[in-house]
Amino acid sequence: MAVDILDKITFLNELEQELDNLPRSERDKVMYEYEEYFFDQENEGKNEYQIIxxxxxxxxxxxxxxxxxAIASAEYRPNVRTIVRAIMASLGMGILSLLIILIxxxxxxxxMFILLLFSLFLTLSPVLLIINGFFNNNFSFAISNYLFAISYTGLGIVLFVFIAKLAKFVYRLILKYLRWNIKTIRGSAVE
Known part of the structure; x- marks a missing residue:
């Protein structure tokens, strides 16, 4: 489909260079699979140019x-670094991926950042009430103000827990989305 001027050695060398960021064991596994594929196809009577x-x-x-x-690594070790690496690796698959993934x-x-800031603001509301009273010489002796501020703290903590659960869900959703994106791109390349 894509390349018919390379010979087998050049194809395999270029493939190995493209896989340079993978761990050595993974790279060796992929290279073995492609060498085996060439061997099997040659045994069926095809020449290397037909195979390529x-x-x-x-x-x-x-x-x-x-x-x-990168997606498998993000599934195995869920953290921000691995998900960003998976997103960046998926972006490298084409301009359409950039639009489908990045936006x-x-x-x-x-x-998520706005929700986190709002949660932090609610959690710190008693401190903000005291700081406001200190700087404006406007201390409130109404206990209801402090009770409301403490209730906002509780609401902020609940919101923070909700954000943590939402982050786990979004993380899994991003991985599914990236896998779907790879299948979609592969499917459009085959057609």
Missing amino acids: GALESPKKIGKEITAKN PMIFVGIF
């Missing part, structure tokens, strides 16, 4: 494998 002509370019294969590996991720990130 039926494959995607080494660059595209490498980006897809790198993205899948929703920006909106989700902004929404």
Whole structure:
């Protein structure tokens, strides 16, 4: 499909260079699979140019494998660093990926950040009430003001727990979305 001027050695060398960011064991596994694929296809009577002509370019294969590996790593070790790496690896698969992935991720990130700031504001409301009274020489001796501030703290803590649960859900949703994106791109490349 994509490349028909490379020979087998050049194709495999370019593929290995594209997989340079993967751990050595993963890279060796992928290279073994492609070498075995070439061996099997050659045993069926195809020459290396026919085999390479039926494959995607080494660059595209490498980006897809790198993205899948980053997503698997994000599933295994859930943290911000691994999810960002998975998103960035998926972005490398094309300009459409940039639009499909980056725009929703920006909106989700902004929404989560605003919720977190609001939660922090509610949690710190008693401290803010005292600071406001100190700087404005306007201390309130009404106990209801402090009780409301403490209730806002409780609401802020509940909101923070909600945000933590929402973050777990969004994390899983992002991984599903990235896997779907890779399948969609692969499907459109096959057609």
